Every structure is written in C-alpha cells, then in structure tokens.
Amino acid sequence: MRYVAWWVMVMGLALAGCRVEPSSVQAIASRTYGPALYVERCELCHGAQGEGMGKVGNAIGNQEFLATASDEFLETAIAQGRPGTTMVPWAENGLNTYQIRSLVRFMRTWQTAPSVGLDHTQVAQGDRARGEGLYAQHCASCHGPQGDPGRDPTLVGNHLSNPVFLAQASDGFLIYATANGRTGTTMQAFSQAKGGPLDDQQIEDIVTYIRSLQK
Ligand code: HEC
Ligand code: HEC
CATH class of the missing domain: 1.10.760.10 (Cytochrome c-like domain)
Incomplete structure (x- = not known):
C-alpha cells in the first residue's frame, strides 16, 4: 500500500x-x-x-x-x-x-549565474555500447560501475543510475553536466570546447548509456 x-x-x-x-x-x-x-x-x-x-x-x-x-x-x-x-x-x-x-x-539565493535554457526534449543520439566503454574509461572511477558508487568512500561521484535522479534529469541536463562539469568540485568539464577529452558524439554515447540504466 x-x-x-x-x-x-x-x-x-x-x-x-x-x-x-x-x-x-x-x-x-x-x-x-x-x-x-x-x-x-x-x-x-x-x-x-x-x-x-x-x-x-x-x-x-x-x-x-x-x-x-x-x-x-x-x-x-x-x-x-x-x-x-x-x-x-x-x-x-x-x-x-x-x-x-x-x-x-x-x-x-545562492544562485549568481543566470539559469540555462536547457532543451529537455532533446534525446541523446548515441551508441550505447560505445558509451559503456567510454563510461568505464572516464566516469566509473568516481560514479561506480553502472552509475552506482554505493557506499564506497573512494567513489566520490553521485548515484547517476538512481531512479529518482534519472526520472528527473533530462538528457539535456545530463549532457550539460557532463560537458560543463561542476566548478569547484572533482566533476570536471568533459567537452573539448571546455578543454576536456570528449567530443559531442562521445558525450551523447555516454548519456545514451546512462539513460539505458534507468529502471
Ligand atoms: C573525479 C571524479 C569524477 C569523474 C571522473 C566524473 N565525475 Fe561526474 N561528478 C563527480 C562529482 C563529485 C559530482 C557531484 C558534484 C557536486 O558536488 O555537485 C558529479 C556530478 C555529475 C553529474 C550531475 C549529477 C547530479 O546529481 O546533478 C553528472 C550527470 C555526471 N557527474 C556525469 C559524469 C560523467 C558522464 C562522467 C564521465 C564522462 C563523470 N561524471 C566523471 C565526480 C566525477
Ligand atoms: C545525511 C546527509 C544528508 C542530509 C542531511 C541531506 N542531504 Fe541532500 N543529499 C545527500 C547526498 C549524499 C546526496 C547525493 C546522493 C547521490 O546522488 O548519490 C544528496 C542530494 C541532494 C540533492 C540533489 C542534488 C543533485 O545534484 O541532484 C538536493 C537538491 C539535496 N540533496 C537537498 C537537500 C536538502 C534541501 C536537505 C535538507 C532538507 C538535504 N539535502 C539533506 C545527503 C544529505
């Protein structure tokens, strides 16, 4: 009940x-x-x-x-x-x-930067298998296998495959977070435009993989 x-x-x-x-x-x-x-x-x-x-x-x-x-x-x-x-x-x-x-x-009241108009209807057009490989290479060391860091203190990232999180976060949100990172945290900007290692297609591949973890 x-x-x-x-x-x-x-x-x-x-x-x-x-x-x-x-x-x-x-x-x-x-x-x-x-x-x-x-x-x-x-x-x-x-x-x-x-x-x-x-x-x-x-x-x-x-x-x-x-x-x-x-x-x-x-x-x-x-x-x-x-x-x-x-x-x-x-x-x-x-x-x-x-x-x-x-x-x-x-x-x-903490927010000083203007809100970003994200496209929440955007659907990542990536390759899941390629995204899984890229995730293992670039993300798993902090966000854990399958997007779940559990209670392991060495995995400092948050729970990306969390059902409440994925129900709320659009692909546009995930792409933006991956591309731009979170200043002042260990979450770096991954897009090449921001000096990171991944191109736009690779970021979409990873987001397609993360979305596939949604239950
Ligand atoms: C060195 C550790 C580290 C690595 C590697 C890393 N992250 Fe993160 N990530 C974090 C941390 C820590 C946060 C939370 C930052 C904060 O406190 O706001 C985060 C936040 C995020 C968020 C936002 C989650 C939310 O709840 O708002 C997304 C999405 C994300 N990471 C995706 C990725 C992807 C995709 C990769 C690989 C391309 C990656 N991260 C690699 C540490 C990492
Ligand atoms: C016992 C510790 C704890 C307390 C107390 C707590 N939180 Fe959290 N909160 C967390 C952790 C840990 C996460 C990230 C979980 C994850 O995604 O892995 C989180 C996530 C969040 C998020 C989502 C962040 C994101 O990036 O998606 C928000 C918003 C939030 N908390 C607000 C609050 C507010 C407001 C309160 C007080 C009512 C609160 N929290 C109390 C531990 C706590």
Missing part, C-alpha cells in the same frame, strides 16, 4: 512538474523559514552555503547545478530524496510542501 501511495505521489509530481512554471513553486514559500530549516536539516551534509562535503553531500549550491536544475527538480529531489543513498525522502521525514518550497527558495 505504501509502495502504491509512493508511486501515485511520483506520478502526481511528474504530472504537476509538466504544468507548473518555476516561479509558481516559489510563490508558495516563505522567505524567512528556509534558512533556519536549512541549518537544522541540511547543512550537516551539504555545507552552510551548499558548498558540499564530498561523499557526505554534494555541492547543491554549485552554480552550474543551480543554473540547470529547475525549482521542480529541486523540490522533487528534496521530497523524494535519492533512494539507496543517505539523502532521505524529506516528504516522509517531517517536511511538508510549504517547508520544502521554502528550502528551494532559500537555495535560489
């Missing part, structure tokens, strides 16, 4: 996410509540300014991340968490929608 309820919620949020414009999330949020709530529930793992604590919590205040993650992306990430990691579903751990939206509003 709990499982069914969870799926109803997931589908509901997915549908709501299609219709709600970013600004409307913040319209139903408190400006003053977020900061205190963040200190109480989040700072321990993500740092005072969202600067991250490595494996303990990633850099959610990172500019490339905030510029590409919509309010809905952040809201869902907080509400549903990342199953199998220490990021719990906060909707089931004492936070209501109002509180979660207040946290999103607070996180936005």
Whole structure:
C-alpha cells in the first residue's frame, strides 16, 4: 500500500512538474523559514552555503547545478530524496510542501549565474555500447560501475543510475553536466570546447548509456 501511495505521489509530481512554471513553486514559500530549516536539516551534509562535503553531500549550491536544475527538480529531489543513498525522502521525514518550497527558495539565493535554457526534449543520439566503454574509461572511477558508487568512500561521484535522479534529469541536463562539469568540485568539464577529452558524439554515447540504466 505504501509502495502504491509512493508511486501515485511520483506520478502526481511528474504530472504537476509538466504544468507548473518555476516561479509558481516559489510563490508558495516563505522567505524567512528556509534558512533556519536549512541549518537544522541540511547543512550537516551539504555545507552552510551548499558548498558540499564530498561523499557526505554534494555541492547543491554549485552554480552550474543551480543554473540547470529547475525549482521542480529541486523540490522533487528534496521530497523524494535519492533512494539507496543517505539523502532521505524529506516528504516522509517531517517536511511538508510549504517547508520544502521554502528550502528551494532559500537555495535560489545562492544562485549568481543566470539559469540555462536547457532543451529537455532533446534525446541523446548515441551508441550505447560505445558509451559503456567510454563510461568505464572516464566516469566509473568516481560514479561506480553502472552509475552506482554505493557506499564506497573512494567513489566520490553521485548515484547517476538512481531512479529518482534519472526520472528527473533530462538528457539535456545530463549532457550539460557532463560537458560543463561542476566548478569547484572533482566533476570536471568533459567537452573539448571546455578543454576536456570528449567530443559531442562521445558525450551523447555516454548519456545514451546512462539513460539505458534507468529502471
Ligand atoms: C545525511 C546527509 C544528508 C542530509 C542531511 C541531506 N542531504 Fe541532500 N543529499 C545527500 C547526498 C549524499 C546526496 C547525493 C546522493 C547521490 O546522488 O548519490 C544528496 C542530494 C541532494 C540533492 C540533489 C542534488 C543533485 O545534484 O541532484 C538536493 C537538491 C539535496 N540533496 C537537498 C537537500 C536538502 C534541501 C536537505 C535538507 C532538507 C538535504 N539535502 C539533506 C545527503 C544529505
Ligand atoms: C573525479 C571524479 C569524477 C569523474 C571522473 C566524473 N565525475 Fe561526474 N561528478 C563527480 C562529482 C563529485 C559530482 C557531484 C558534484 C557536486 O558536488 O555537485 C558529479 C556530478 C555529475 C553529474 C550531475 C549529477 C547530479 O546529481 O546533478 C553528472 C550527470 C555526471 N557527474 C556525469 C559524469 C560523467 C558522464 C562522467 C564521465 C564522462 C563523470 N561524471 C566523471 C565526480 C566525477
């Protein structure tokens, strides 16, 4: 029953996410509540300014991340968490929608770079097998085999094959993150345009492979 309820919620949020414009999330949020709530529930793992604590919590205040993650992306990430990691579903751990939206509003105060208009309808046109080889060569050392670093402290990347993450992250989001990296973290920019080792086709190959891990 709990499982069914969870799926109803997931589908509901997915549908709501299609219709709600970013600004409307913040319209139903408190400006003053977020900061205190963040200190109480989040700072321990993500740092005072969202600067991250490595494996303990990633850099959610990172500019490339905030510029590409919509309010809905952040809201869902907080509400549903990342199953199998220490990021719990906060909707089931004492936070209501109002509180979660207040946290999103607070996180936005860290953002200094303008949001990037990603094409969320873009579908990576890559070769899965080639992508798997490239992933093993360039990504697995941090993100783990099949996109799952598990609890291994030497695998510092996040859980890319996480079902909640992949349900939220479009191919456009994954391509952008891989190409541009996350400044100030160990996630480097991989596109040749940014001095990295991969061309556009190779990045699409890898994203096609990551998408194939979605259950
Ligand atoms: C016990 C540690 C811990 C706490 C407390 C915690 N998080 Fe997280 N959070 C994580 C980890 C670890 C991840 C990354 C999981 C992964 O993908 O491997 C994460 C992921 C996230 C993400 C998604 C980031 C991305 O790049 O996709 C957001 C947003 C987030 N947390 C916000 C919050 C907020 C807001 C709070 C407070 C309500 C919070 N977290 C509390 C550990 C924590
Ligand atoms: C040296 C370690 C390392 C390597 C190698 C690496 N990453 Fe990352 N990656 C990270 C870390 C750490 C993060 C989280 C950064 C942060 O705190 O925001 C990340 C974040 C990401 C994200 C964003 C996830 C999210 O939740 O927002 C994607 C997508 C990603 N990496 C894809 C890749 C791909 C594809 C490759 C190979 C081409 C790769 N990474 C190689 C360490 C690495």
